[in-house]
Amino acid sequence: MAKKILLGLVAVLLLMQLVPANRPPVKQDNPADLLANNSVPEAVAQILRGACYDCHSNETRYPWYAYVAPVKWLVADHVEEGREHLNFSDWQAMDIGDQLEALDELAEEVEEGEMPLQGYPLVHPEARLSEEQRQLLIDWAGQFADQLLE
Amino acid sequence: MKSKTTLFALLAGLFLLAAFTLPEINSSVPEEGEFEIPENINAIFEKSCFGCHNSESDYQKAKDKMMIDKLGDLKKSKLVAKLNKIGKEVSEGEMPPEKFVAKYPDRVPTDAERQALVDWAKNAIKTLTKK
Numbered sequence: 001m002a003k004k005i006l007l008g009l010v011a012v013l014l015l016m017q018l019v020p021a022n023r024p025p026v027k028q029d030n031p032a033d034l035l036a037n038n039s040v041p042e043a044v045a046q047i048l049r050g051a052c053y054d055c056h057s058n059e060t061r062y063p064w065y066a067y068v069a070p071v072k073w074l075v076a077d078h079v080e081e082g083r084e085h086l087n088f089s090d091w092q093a094m095d096i097g098d099q100l101e102a103l104d105e106l107a108e109e110v111e112e113g114e115m116p117l118q119g120y121p122l123v124h125p126e127a128r129l130s131e132e133q134r135q136l137l138i139d140w141a142g143q144f145a146d147q148l149l150e
Numbered sequence: 151m152k153s154k155t156t157l158f159a160l161l162a163g164l165f166l167l168a169a170f171t172l173p174e175i176n177s178s179v180p181e182e183g184e185f186e187i188p189e190n191i192n193a194i195f196e197k198s199c200f201g202c203h204n205s206e207s208d209y210q211k212a213k214d215k216m217m218i219d220k221l222g223d224l225k226k227s228k229l230v231a232k233l234n235k236i237g238k239e240v241s242e243g244e245m246p247p248e249k250f251v252a253k254y255p256d257r258v259p260t261d262a263e264r265q266a267l268v269d270w271a272k273n274a275i276k277t278l279t280k281k
Contacts, residue, residue: 097234098273104231145227149279 016069022065024083027058034091044140048088050126051116055082058089063123078117100145107141110134118143135147185222185278191270193252198246198259230278237271240264 030036036043054060055078066075086102094102109115111134121127129137187195195203195218202212204219224232235275239245241264251258259267 075174096279097230097237097272100227100231101234101238104228104235142227146225149227149230 013069016071019069019073021069022080022140023062023072023076024060024079025058026060026062027089030058030089032090032092033057034088037092037143041140042146043133043136047129047137051121051129054120054124055079055117056086056088058083058087071126082117096148099148103141103145107138110137110141113129118150185274187218187221188270191267194259194263194267197257198263201257202250219248226278230275233271233275233278237268240271241268 033046034040039047060079063073065071086106091099108114110129116127116129121129157265166275202209203216205213205217207213207217216235221229221232240259246258
C-alpha cells in the first residue's frame with residue numbers, strides 16, 4: 001500500500017515536469033540598463049545586483065530548481081511580476097515620473113522590509129541585507145532621485 | 151533748451167527706474183517650485199481621496215502612502231513620485247479601493263473626474279521636471 005502511494009506520488013511529480021513554466025527570458029545585453037548608464041556607487045550596485053536584479057532586470061540568474069516543478073512555476077511568476085513592476089534593464093527608457101516613483105517605492109519597500117521578497121533571501125545569501133545595507137540603498141534612492149532632476 | 155534737458159533727464163531716469171525695478175516685479179511672481187492644487191482638482195480629491203489620504207487620517211496605511219494635504223511640503227523628487235503614483239493608480243482604477251467603492255458608491259470619481267486628475271498630475275510633473 002505504502003509502495004503504491006509512493007509510486008503514485010513519483011508519477012505525479014514526473015507528470016508535473018511536463019507542464020512548462022513560462023520563465024521570462026534572460027538577456028545579458030541591455031543598453032538601457034540602470035547600472036550600465038549611471039554612475040552608481042559600487043556598494044549600492046552590488047546590493048542591486050545581488051538582491052534585486054534576479055526579478056527586477058532581464059539578467060535573471062535562474063537556479064537549478066527554476067527548472068523543476070512545482071518550484072519552477074513560482075519562480076517564473078515572481079520574475080514576471082517583478083519585471084512588470086520595475087525592470088532596471090529598461091531604466092533609460094522610463095520617463096522621469098516613472099523613474100522617480102520607482103526610486104520612491106524602492107526606498108519605501110526596502111524600509112518596510114517588503115523587499116527583497118520574503119523567502120528569496122533564504123536561498124540567496126547575498127539578498128540578506130543588513131540594516132546598514134538597507135539604509136545605504138534608501139539613502140542612495142533619495143540622492144539619485146534628486147540628481148535626476150538636476 | 152533747459153526744459154528739454156530736464157525732460158530728457160526725467161525720461162532717462164524713468165527708464166532706468168523701470169529697468170531696475172522690473173526684475174523685482176518679476177521675481178514676486180510665484181516660483182515654479184511652489185505647488186498649488188487647483189480648485190477643481192481639490193474638489194475631486196475631497197470627494198474621493200481625502201477621507202483616507204490626509205495627515206489627520208486614522209487610516210495609517212493610506213497616510214503612509216500619501217497625504218494629499220502635505221504634498222506641497224515634499225521635496226521636488228518626492229512630489230513628482232507621488233504625482234506619478236496618483237496618475238497611475240487613478241487611471242488604472244486601483245484607487246479608490248474596492249472597499250471604498252462598495253461603501254461610498256456616490257463618492258467614486260466619474261470617468262471625467264479621473265481623467266481630470268490624471269491630466270493634472272501629468273501636467274504638474276511636466277512643469278516640475280522642466281529643465
